[in-house]
Amino acid sequence: MDRTNWDAYFASLIGATGTGVPGMAVLAYARGREVYRFAAGVRRMDGERFWPMTVDSRFRMASVSKMFTVFTLMELAEAGRLSLDDEVSQYLGFRLRHPSYPDVPITLRSLASHTSGLRDGKVYSIPPSVSVRAFFTPGSPYWEGGAHFAPAGQVPGIYFTYSNLNYGLLGTVIEAVTGQRFDRYQKAHILKDLGCRADYVPGNLEGPEFDKLGTVYLKRDERGPWQGTIDDFGGVQPACETLALQNPYAQDVCQTYDLTAYQPGTNGTIFSPQGGLRLSLEELGHVLDMVLHGGRYAGKQVLQPSSLKAMFSSQWCFDGHNGNTCGQTLLTYGLGEFFVDGTGPARCCRTKAIDLWGHTGQAFGLLSGLFVRPGTGSGFAYVMNGEALAEDDDPRSAGRFSSNYIWEENVMDGLCRLIDGL
Template sequence: MNRTDWDAYFASLIGDTGTGVPGLAVLAYADGHEVYRFAAGVRRVDGERSWPMTADSRFRMASVSKMFTVFTLMELAEAGKLSLDDDVSQYLGFRLRHPSYPDVPITLRMLASHTSGLRDGRVYSIPPSVRVQAFFTPGSPYWEDGAHFAPAGQAPGVYFTYCNLNYGLLGTVIEAVTGQRFDRYQKAHILAALDCRADYVPGNLEAAEFAKLGTVYLKRDSQGRWDEQGPWQGTIDDFGGVQPERETLALQNPYA
């Protein structure tokens, strides 16, 4: 395929129905040099107004950020500040064990590889004022009748299930080892090294970078049902062009 064919192909992916998306940007590199660039559609919509997709548009990357957490984990391991096979309990400050496997330590390697025996439950985000131990403490609003543990038979270190809570715990470990808040350490030691002008806190982005921000859209109605013919609905990152205050975050958490 030549450049014109590629342009036509990517343009065909933009649309309001089926598998269409509001906007799309593609950059391709070979041997360290840019060899192809495409950007079309919109990155944000507000009523009748829209903002075009560009090659430097910014988006919330959600769980893609997990790899950046592992970059830090591996750097700390290489520096001898932790071992991947350490019991996570020694960093959390409380003993974390699966109730059905009380003699099996849950390790950093298990957390990173989603083999920890932990599960998300209904909620896996927690306010800064609440200790992470609340997920695993009977009687806590975050206990959820033990929903953060896998069923018996799915032992830690053996059974794989993707679980976001694993990475919340890894973030907590990184804070314990480095003595710094997770997002600040990531910016100073990972993002800066990659010359990446990103942030974990939207309000802390530089104004020029926030202005490039797009919104992740879905076609779910107010009841959460997918409506193919309905309008695009912005998710938690639909700020309406107004940057949040510094040092603030919105939690997708029915308890807080």
């Protein structure tokens, strides 16, 4: 198909009912260079007023943020400031072991690969005045009856279960190693290196960047109005150095806190290292450019090829018994990235086997993703900022040929076919 036809295809996925989304933006690379971009729909709405979706519209990108946390981890490993096989306890300031497996160390690698034996529970982002130790302390308001530890039999280092808390702890470790707040350190290093004006704290975005911030939407009723779920600020920027908790499973636990007295190294979960980065699709293109060029971006070696190889290589692989696959969508996980077998249940292309490495994001109604096709110089990124149907509860949310949601299936199938034809 030519560009006009691709534009029509992606535009057909935008709508206010059924499997439509309020806004969408996509970006594709082939042979190491950008070959296609598209943006349409709305990024924000207020009554009868609408702000258009653009490639530089900024959103809370959900779990695509995880790769930035691992990028930072790898930068620190390259500098000799930590090792992926270090035990997390040495950085947290308290001994953290699974109570059923006290002799099995929990390492940075096991956190990044979701094999730590730790679980989310209901709440995994807690107030800045509270230490992450509270998750693991009986009697604490965040103990949740031990819900942050895996059931006995799911051995740390072996058993995989996707857990956002792992990345809140990695953010805390990054603070302990650097002595700086997680958000500030990233802005001064990996985000700066990649030419991103992104932030984890909406109140700290530069004015022009906040103006580009979009809202994520859901509907209580398919025929009813869109309801803002995250970053629905009505165009008024929050106060500087304030941030709301971000718990998708407990949206009533989302109070706003002042960050000025926060002590780095005690509780990085407040910044949501697993999903809280306010990023644009344009900036995800910078990541694609870096990954597809061996760690180089804008003439600078941001990461060594060996670091990227570790991220995009299997750290865990499902053997039929050793993990929770999230409905057969996660069968091989690296470090902040996962593998999609082009012939497997989570395949992204209906008509051809296309293998991919990357990560999706899904929270509060937002759907995002960044993937590369190994060895080809090709890849893509996308963002959609809402869903008119209930995930899982409405049968129309299920993919037609894969284990992905229909929204992901539609956009990734199109992008796979686009890059495969170039």
